[in-house]
Amino acid sequence: MMNFGKVIAFALIAGAVAVGGTALAQQTGKVNVTGIRLAASGESDGNGPEAGKGERFSVPQVAQRVSEQGYTDITEVELEDGNYEIKARDKEGRWVEIYVDGRTGKVMHSEVD
Template structure:
C-alpha cells in the first residue's frame, strides 16, 4: 500500500485539529508584528518556501519570533522550514526522509 495517501489523511486530520485556533492567534500576532515593523510579511516567506519546495502547505506557525512552515512536497516528503520572523533568514530546514521501511 502506498505511503502517500495515508500521509495525506494523517496530515489533513492533524491540520484540521491544530491549525484553526492557532492560525487565528498566529495571524493576529504576525499582522501586528509586521505593522510595527518587527516582522517580515509571512506572505513573502511563504512564496519563497513554496517556490523552493513545491507542494501543499500543511501548517504555518509563529512561535517565539520564528515562522515555521510545513509543506508536503510533490515527492511525498514533508519539509519543515523555520525562518527568523524579524529578518526572514532561513534558520533550519528539516526533511522527513521516512526510509525506515527499506
C-alpha cells in the same frame, strides 16, 4: 483555556490569511495560502519588514519566500517566538518542518517530518 480576546484575534488573523492568500495567489499564481492552517500561539502576525523596523513577515509573505526556494504543499504555519515553523514538502517530495526567521524571511533550517 483560551480567553475570548485570543479567540477573536485568531479568527481575525485566519480571515486576513484567507483574504491575503487569495490576493497573493491571484497576483503571483505561485502560492495559495487559503488552505494553510495558522496555528494559534498567542502571538499576532506582523505586516512584514517593509511596514516598519522590527516587523515580522506576514504569513503570505513567508509562504511566498518558502515556495520560491522550492517548497510546495504548505499546509501549516505556526508563529513561535517571532519565527515561523512551516509544514511543507521539499524538492524531493518529503514532508518537512521548515524554520524561518520571522524578521528576515530566510530559512534557518529544515527537518524531515
